Amino acid sequence: MKRPLILVTNxxxxxASGIRNLIRIMNDFGNVVVVAPDGPQSAMGHAITIDSxxxxxxxxxxxxxxxxxxxxxxxxxCVKLAINQLLETKPDLCVSGINHGSNSSxxxxxxxxxxxxxxxxxxxxxxxxxxxxxxxxxADFSEAELYIRKVTQTVLEHGMDKGVxxxxxxxxxxxxxxxxGIKICRQARANWxxxxxxxxxxxxxxxxxxxxxxxxxxxxxxxDEWALANHYVSIVPVHFDITAYPSISSLAxxx
Amino acid sequence: MKRPLILVTNxxxxxASGIRNLIRIMNDFGNVVVVAPDGPQSAMGHAITIDSxxxxxxxxxxxxxxxxxxxxxxxxxCVKLAINQLLETKPDLCVSGINHGSNSSxxxxxxxxxxxxxxxxxxxxxxxxxxxxxxxxxADFSEAELYIRKVTQTVLEHGMDKGVxxxxxxxxxxxxxxxxGIKICRQARANWxxxxxxxxxxxxxxxxxxxxxxxxxxxxxxxDEWALANHYVSIVPVHFDITAYPSISSLAxxx
Numbered sequence: 001m002k003r004p005l006i007l008v009t010n011x012x013x014x015x016a017s018g019i020r021n022l023i024r025i026m027n028d029f030g031n032v033v034v035v036a037p038d039g040p041q042s043a044m045g046h047a048i049t050i051d052s053x054x055x056x057x058x059x060x061x062x063x064x065x066x067x068x069x070x071x072x073x074x075x076x077x078c079v080k081l082a083i084n085q086l087l088e089t090k091p092d093l094c095v096s097g098i099n100h101g102s103n104s105s106x107x108x109x110x111x112x113x114x115x116x117x118x119x120x121x122x123x124x125x126x127x128x129x130x131x132x133x134x135x136x137x138x139a140d141f142s143e144a145e146l147y148i149r150k151v152t153q154t155v156l157e158h159g160m161d162k163g164v165x166x167x168x169x170x171x172x173x174x175x176x177x178x179x180x181g182i183k184i185c186r187q188a189r190a191n192w193x194x195x196x197x198x199x200x201x202x203x204x205x206x207x208x209x210x211x212x213x214x215x216x217x218x219x220x221x222x223x224d225e226w227a228l229a230n231h232y233v234s235i236v237p238v239h240f241d242i243t244a245y246p247s248i249s250s251l252a253x254x255x
Numbered sequence: 256m257k258r259p260l261i262l263v264t265n266x267x268x269x270x271a272s273g274i275r276n277l278i279r280i281m282n283d284f285g286n287v288v289v290v291a292p293d294g295p296q297s298a299m300g301h302a303i304t305i306d307s308x309x310x311x312x313x314x315x316x317x318x319x320x321x322x323x324x325x326x327x328x329x330x331x332x333c334v335k336l337a338i339n340q341l342l343e344t345k346p347d348l349c350v351s352g353i354n355h356g357s358n359s360s361x362x363x364x365x366x367x368x369x370x371x372x373x374x375x376x377x378x379x380x381x382x383x384x385x386x387x388x389x390x391x392x393x394a395d396f397s398e399a400e401l402y403i404r405k406v407t408q409t410v411l412e413h414g415m416d417k418g419v420x421x422x423x424x425x426x427x428x429x430x431x432x433x434x435x436g437i438k439i440c441r442q443a444r445a446n447w448x449x450x451x452x453x454x455x456x457x458x459x460x461x462x463x464x465x466x467x468x469x470x471x472x473x474x475x476x477x478x479d480e481w482a483l484a485n486h487y488v489s490i491v492p493v494h495f496d497i498t499a500y501p502s503i504s505s506l507a508x509x510x
Binding site: 108199237 | 332440
């Protein structure tokens with residue numbers, strides 16, 4: 001059987017330990033091409049570069065069978081550039097991550113990691129975003145790896161519904177507590193309660209830092225937040241049709 | 256009756272003619288506060304600024320009853336900063352635009368204009384993104400204005416379903432052809448077929464420009480693309496839950 005062609009990207013940048021681990025794992029599944037941002041691009045959502053140019057150079061970050069490109073753009077730019085310029089054939093799989101931090105519930109719409117996976121789905125490629133609920137640079141990916149292998153194997157075998165990608169979040173390693181398994185979930189209704197910290201620069205001019213508290217309003221046991229709080233891996237199928245279908249008929253009455 | 260508090264933003268920047276027209280129109284409906292990017296932020300999607308600081312200064316661009324702030328961040332940053340820092344009470348309405356160019360079908364997920372409206376909806380505020388299918392700086396907003404007034408009036412009277420905002424696209428003015436009315440639609444299944452133009456800089460290093468062709472695969476007459484092609488204003492209700500619900504049960508079988 002032909003080895004699958006696997007495109008790997010992320011939003012933490014090509015040298016982040018999350019993507020280095022993901023590349024190592026993916027090398028066991030297929031022929032890997034990495035096209036990833038040259039630096040951090042977290043919280044870039046579905047941003048693309050339209051008013052300036054993109055740089056993209058082949059580099060070697062560390063040894064392995066993968067081929068790697070470092071790109072000046074956003075995660076979505078990386079996917080577009082890979083598919084439309086760098087690769088000769090369409091990838092069989094697109095994986096993004098392993099993100100350092102959660103992309104559960106509402107975080108999915110801000111996430112560069114997940115936007116790359118959504119872009120993969122838009123191109124008709126089975127795509128998965130992986131995130132570990134551990135922000136630290138030296139996060140322990142060992143337990144996550146088992147689930148990343150399982151999800152990857154399953155997607156390679158079964159494919160994916162058209163236009164759908166997977167948002168996979170993995171609990172942080174806790175001593176004496178094993179991950180309980182996988183839950184297929186919906187996106188929880190949660191939000192950030194933001195506060196801005198106002199400061200004054202040495203020249204006397206104001207500036208702001210975004211800070212915030214994550215608040216989950218959703219008590220459903222079918223949500224990603226519930227799964228993660230109960231130490232399961234959460235998988236939410238995600239799509240790019242953001243039409244609010246139930247509102248179509250009510251709007252048709254008032255317009 | 257109390258005049259509504261209206262937050263105005265966009266992604267083309269605070270001095271773009273689209274937002275200047277929108278501010279002028281909104282001054283007739285309520286007390287207007289503008290918090291908009293200090294320069295172009297098109298195609299920024301739902302990007303937010305988390306690793307650097309935001310600047311936000313009160314300015315006067317031109318005369319009017321509005322209060323205005325120019326912000327260094329993305330459209331979503333502007334909405335967050337307005338609601339959580341600058342405004343004392345929650346706005347009754349959030350409007351974004353008038354965007355210079357279409358945000359129909361798949362463009363909605365790349366659009367800074369629409370991400371600002373989605374962020375408004377996330378905050379529980381009735382929110383509308385307005386776009387005119389005319390990229391030119393001196394676009395004719397006269398016919399668009401009638402529909403912007405109608406949609407604004409209707410939303411102020413009827414409110415909006417929770418978590419939903421409106422993606423309003425308005426056809427370009429064509430001589431001897433009047434807009435046919437409003438259609439409530441779903442997001443068409445369309446996509447960009449991208450090509451990158453590779454060039455070489457004066458130092459001999461490669462760089463890329465994103466170019467692309469918009470392709471509509473969707474023949475449905477209930478889509479925004481159909482409405483716009485037939486010279487109607489399209490209104491698509493949009494939400495931020497991007498769970499692909501139909502895929503939950505099929506995934507549960509294979510995992």
